[in-house]
Amino acid sequence: MIQAPVVNIAEICARKGVENVVLSPGSRCAPLTIAFARHPKLTVRTVSDERAAAFIALGMAQTTGKPTVLVCTSGTAALNYAPAVAEAFFLQVPLLVLTADRPPEWIDQLDGQTIRQQQVYGQHIKLSFDFPVALEHPDAVWHTERMVSEALNEAMAFPAGPVHINVPLREPFYPADGEALQFDTQVKVIEEDANVFDLSPMHSLKLQQEMLFFKRVLIVAGQGNHDPKLLQALQTFMGSTGAVAVGDIISNTQKLAGVVRHQDAILACPDPEKMQSLQPDLLITFGKSVISKSLKLYLRQYKPKAHWHIQPAGQVADTFQSLTRIIRCTPASFFRSMAGSTREDAGYIKAWAGIETKAGKFLKDFTTTAPYSELTAISRVLNSLPHQSNLHLANSMAVRYANILALQPEQDVQVYANRGTSGIDGSTSTTVGCALSSQRITTLLTGDMAFFYDRNGLWHNYLPANLRIVIINNHAGGIFRLIDGPRRQPELEEYFETRQQLDARNTAQDFGLSYTACHSLEELEQALPAFFAPVAGAGILEIFTDSKANAVEFAAYKQALLKAL
Template identity: 50%
Template structure:
């Protein structure tokens, strides 16, 4: 087999800016493995568990903001990528998935490691490409190279996302022992020059004129990367125009002055007609998903007259059932123009200011509650998460696993401006949280702090089954030996099957896992030990660390109920 066209796949990737590849061992993918492993400009790593490999690649791409290549062999290996592919699709993270396949004549012929791999990821990729089986003819090579360029450019176009290349191989596909990998530097490559839609003068005038028709304007930021330009404009808008801005922990808006961080707490109560008083007449949204179900319910039950969503390209979800206008530009540009709109001292602005203070009063009340409710006499997960987040080092990223970890953290929010927050909220599954954080370790010198529950942690234990330096990893493991979230959901919490079939009790701890992988293990089951352990946990001394907090699921639920009741009792 002429392997040069396969080697040139790696060369095209390199010329289009890809520097990272995650490979999983296999035979059918041997030409691809050699192509990437021998390329001098691409850092390759091998991860045996394909499900973990895909989430590690997701973490790398999430951190570097560039596509990561994934390579696996034929058969079920490709299916193991599926959870991370779906997460990347909904979280808009660029991945280039390359799966080796059997030749077409052997599909459905009961041959080993042979499944139907074309379109295997369905609607959870931006596009799938099938490589030509014969690569001898010049036109076939032109076709193959064009496909690679198109796939990479598509993964990087807004909204970013995963793209799939399926490549069938006939035997023999191993290079000979003395065969060198030849990369053709003058290979045909298609460069995509990206641009962002901008607002023309007429559109700006229309927005400005419409703006003055509304008295209660609310801005909501969904999940997004930390963006200094956006945060600077929002700080100005809050200060000068008295517009409340809501952003939960995954919005990375926590360094915006007077941001509404804890709406999920106070919107959980509707005392004295609170919800009706917080109804906007203009809602402006940007970013991806929000965590707070309470915020979604408020905006669905008390719909605004106008809802503008800011997004340069792509499909837009009508999350709050009130979408009236899609403004095609970047959030940076939009909020810069909004910050420049001149405010006038009139009755309209007085209404907006009153609306702003209604949101601020609830936010400050909630902040005071967090300060006075803790420390509690009974120790639990909530307090551990609060203390950990409040003491995060500046040079760190925060990762949040799904289920209770991300919800507790959203109540607390982040106070360290330099910290960036990551969470797999595209599909919001428990799979892959460890692996995603490991991917960040491979891409960054910062401490990577993951807060996770026991089920998510043990589900993804193969994240650590690799030969790479992940000494920057810190895991706060909340081990209540069950899925504690089901105790706060009304349905399962009342059922006799709760403990066996919903919580799924398990007896594991991380002690032996730490021994296996050479992690430092800190075990804490008493409140008096926690502060000293937390200090050791954050020390950067060349070892990955797990701080395991053992607690009781029922006690954690009771503390959370007391916290919510205390807020309800506040005047």
């Protein structure tokens, strides 16, 4: 017999708007598995590798904006969730993590599949709960119902993130023959109304008066999902104030008219006079992290007079070492309220626009004429992405190359990346979760190390037809050949690059994906249209390059860039 409060975890989740559940098989978690699998309103999938399962759930939640539920058995299964839980915590993605456990009296008694699961995720979880073991008393039932509602409310409260419920379970784990599960449609559910986080008229007036003291206003957009209302408010603010906006590829601001997209190239300029002409009086930031190291170093050196960060709640990092004010509202509310409140500096707009145009033209010309390398290959891939598609950028060099090159303003591509902790460990799985939650073609741009690290993200029965994987295979961790420190060490190839000779052909065959290999720009340009065709189905496009040649061409790019600017 499965106790009603355990069954009703699934009912409360469904009533609270959960749509997707990712299970990993096990016996201790059987009551949870059966409850979720039999609920008529939930989409439930099974992924055997808990690490991959958790990143798939992360991709689903990141794409839908709704919590995904994870369920696993006791023991190290819970620990395998940890990388994705940490990523969700820093990326602010809602997850509800349910870990089955042995009853407390059996912890540390040399019993199987038993670890110390209370607070197992430490400081990388928003809240952690322990489900009651004894569920007979009405107060215990009330406690469980309240707990599940509170966990889901907290997962969605800004900043969103993962919440953990550890569920100790006694045998029997399975319903008796003929026993039917009953979901209590009257189960207690606690709703939470979201705060509006708008600026008050008085607060708006105060900030508008202060902004009149600043002529050169620079906006830096951090990582964020595509938000049409925010883009509209920001576009109006830029048009009425003369503010300049800079956006990494993961900020999803490329469709803004006038947005600076090539800051990595621009801020490589060695001319101090040009750099000073770009220095803001007021820096306004919103969103999460930025990729561009050049932008971070520039703003730490050429500090603004004031730095305002716009964020409804939560901790605020002083990334640029110049933070002077935190404004607790949504970015869209701020930009709507503050339109027309600065003195436009036409020279400042012209300085940024001029060098942005020059950098964009240089990159287009260089990647058109330069020899075959990772940089030129990725430029072809980005330019070929389908309209109205998703792009997930793996960490290491894939996300950096993409940020250098940028998307074009006319491209309707939504960009995702695991930049909460910036690890390579779950990019494939996260992209699979995104593809399962979207009708759009969803492309992963990844390196060989990140791809092979996470092959188990493909080990399940749900690979969607809209999944496309582009692997840049240089048979090594090529980033270490581009960084000044490791590339000068005799240990480079064995201990940093960790060279390998794998390719993805057999992986594609194992999991039923189409496979195409490219060794030149000509082969790549010929392959891309068919690869991205909607009818093509899930596939892998593997682009082979040489890490030594890539380093030479990247150095040539940087040298040519300095001359062009």
